[in-house]
Amino acid sequence: MQAPSSTRTDALVDFLDRHPRLFVLTGAGCSTDSGIPDYRDTAGEWKRRPPIRYQEFVGNEHARKRYWARSLAGFRRMRTARPNDAHHALASLEHRGRIVQLVTQNVDGLHHAAGSQNVIDLHGRIDTVRCLGCGQRSSRQDLQVELERRNPDFASLDAVEAPDGDADLEGVAFDTFDVPACDPCGGLLKPDVVFFGENVPVERVQRAMAPIAVADAMLVVGSSLMIYSGYRFVTAAADAGKPIAAINLGRTRADDILTLKIEDRCANALRLFA
Numbered sequence: 001m002q003a004p005s006s007t008r009t010d011a012l013v014d015f016l017d018r019h020p021r022l023f024v025l026t027g028a029g030c031s032t033d034s035g036i037p038d039y040r041d042t043a044g045e046w047k048r049r050p051p052i053r054y055q056e057f058v059g060n061e062h063a064r065k066r067y068w069a070r071s072l073a074g075f076r077r078m079r080t081a082r083p084n085d086a087h088h089a090l091a092s093l094e095h096r097g098r099i100v101q102l103v104t105q106n107v108d109g110l111h112h113a114a115g116s117q118n119v120i121d122l123h124g125r126i127d128t129v130r131c132l133g134c135g136q137r138s139s140r141q142d143l144q145v146e147l148e149r150r151n152p153d154f155a156s157l158d159a160v161e162a163p164d165g166d167a168d169l170e171g172v173a174f175d176t177f178d179v180p181a182c183d184p185c186g187g188l189l190k191p192d193v194v195f196f197g198e199n200v201p202v203e204r205v206q207r208a209m210a211p212i213a214v215a216d217a218m219l220v221v222g223s224s225l226m227i228y229s230g231y232r233f234v235t236a237a238a239d240a241g242k243p244i245a246a247i248n249l250g251r252t253r254a255d256d257i258l259t260l261k262i263e264d265r266c267a268n269a270l271r272l273f274a
């Protein structure tokens, strides 16, 4: 049976009191109160069709056109999202010297918007585009303007939003959707985010992992930890003997090794620290 919420808040306050320096991992649940939906339900299962895979994006022109057409609406939503109390609380904790490293699986940039400085964007950023040919990075907003200019029929379409800036737009023909190539080299443009089926760069993982050694404990905020990319940080913390607390609605892959589990919306659970 779940403890009353005041008791759970006390337990979180107590955990933070006992562990002054936190290694923090955040996931989609941290941004749901900012209007960015997550992918998984409380049982950790997909709520909707899984997001596009890397191999499909680079190898299938139709899938790629479909991705960009849907992302017009998805990015519009992502761009207007604002940080919520969970982001503000983590920024505040950082300013008070309580966070040795914040690692986020989110690509929405909301930790930066809330004022967090020491953030590793494990899966990249949706506001940046990278050329798969020459590696040049460019602004997603600039590409948005160009995509809308080239595809006026798609520009006004709305869609059900999905968390990586993709969005559901069923029943629309995508083959006419016009996506520009990289200006300097003609290469394929891709959002600068790690897609499913793609690995997080090794250097980035190592940089994110290292601060666990100097943390007193790990705090997971809004992640079911279903994908290995995030789960490996929990196993690393457990192997290093660090206590782990998690705030998440529904089960996580690490429930059996958590010191403290708070079943609540992240903004609710962390509002006290904002």
Ligand SMILES: [Zn+2]
Pocket: 131, 132, 133, 134, 135, 136, 182, 183, 184, 185, 186, 187
């Ligand atoms: Zn290029």
